[in-house]
Amino acid sequence: MPSTVVTLGVMETMPTGPSGETIDTPRHRALGSDSRVTILRAVRAADGGLTAADVAAGTGQHLSTTRTHLERLVEAGLLVKARASGGLPGRPAWRYRATGDGPVPAPYRSLTVALLEHLAPVGGDVREAAGRIGQDWGRHLAAADPDGDDPIAAVTRVLDGLGFDPAVQPDPGDGRTRVHLHTCPFLDLVGQNPDAMCGLHAGVIRGVLEQRGAPAGETILEPFGAPTACVVHLPRLAPADPDGTR
Template sequence: MIDTPRHQALSSSSRVDILSIVRAAATGSTAAEIVQETDLHPSTVRAHLDRLTTAGLLVRARASNGQPGRPAWRYRTAATGTTPAPAPYRALAAALLAHLTEREHDGDVRGRAAIVGRQWGRQLAAAIPADDATDAAGPVTTVARVLTALGFAPDLAETAPAAVLHLRSCPFLELVSAHPDAMCGLHLGVVQGAWLAVGGPDGDTALAPFGAPTACVVRLPASADRP
């Protein structure tokens, strides 16, 4: 059976070119970067990016480059073979998203989503059997287990000076594409809540969309899993 939305999205040679550009970029591309490479009008590029995102071929998130102000959208190709999260998690995420985005005019949707996510992360960590949550593996492994249960397919990329997890899959892909600020905030909150629930040391916990060529990156503020 033909995947109609994707085939329609790729019916334009310009969109095919844009998809190739994004795929070739190590950390994704912004609309401005694509304009420079294609000489297309910015409005045309944004329309093509929206079409590719709606079709599930691209995902987007805010990715700060260290400059002041609101960072631009950065796009990357959607992971192939992504497995959706279990139905109860997806239903909960969708309900939270609807509640949060109803108040987008209040500002800081990402911050409010993170608050909700922290409570959710604490609950998910608490549901892990005590012998697993308190064994010698430590809090980094417990956070990874929470993320695995949700379908993020985390890999431990670094252990020192801080733990770094690469999230290879996005189980809420269509929700992220529609409301990336809220969903990325929710995911960050889940990590923070799980981390604190299992005794992770204080410090800045970060989630960097497009932080690696094929993954989002979680940075945990400790080497707590090492002696």
């Protein structure tokens, strides 16, 4: 029978081998530290995730020590990280969020894995390279979608087909549309290479917009931008004319 370990409110079942010995896994080794369990509990309690600076301030640990613990939890598959931009371009700090029960099955998964393997040894700006590939992919997916020319509808259909569970949000009054992505079907792959995966998905969205003749340059994918979702900030789109054109 497997044994159960309870550490500071985080319960994990330790698997056992055929002779009853406990199997030591990276996940359980990561939880062998009281500090990491405390960090994991804090991140799980924060709906929108936490930065290393947030965690350090909350625990009183040194920032470099906190980063080391966070990366260990990412390696163990207990946390996932992405750059939360606040809706602005640039390279902000990593934000960490607890993983769910596992990735949601989605089409093109093998293609995405192959992309990560290809980009790993290339070097340079991985996010930019993944974004260019994503744009080509997005244009292809949009071209295969026959349902009208509305760019926002096309974006949501493509994202829905990939398993992101998109939801268009009410207009906040600034002329930009925001789409919440409530599911990430590639969450475990984001943990392996967050810059590449987020760059790929942002590129897909830009490619869809380009194929529909809409501006794409101001598109931003904000990881963990809402308490329960990543947020896509679409550019300002001109209103449709009565004949359906823009």
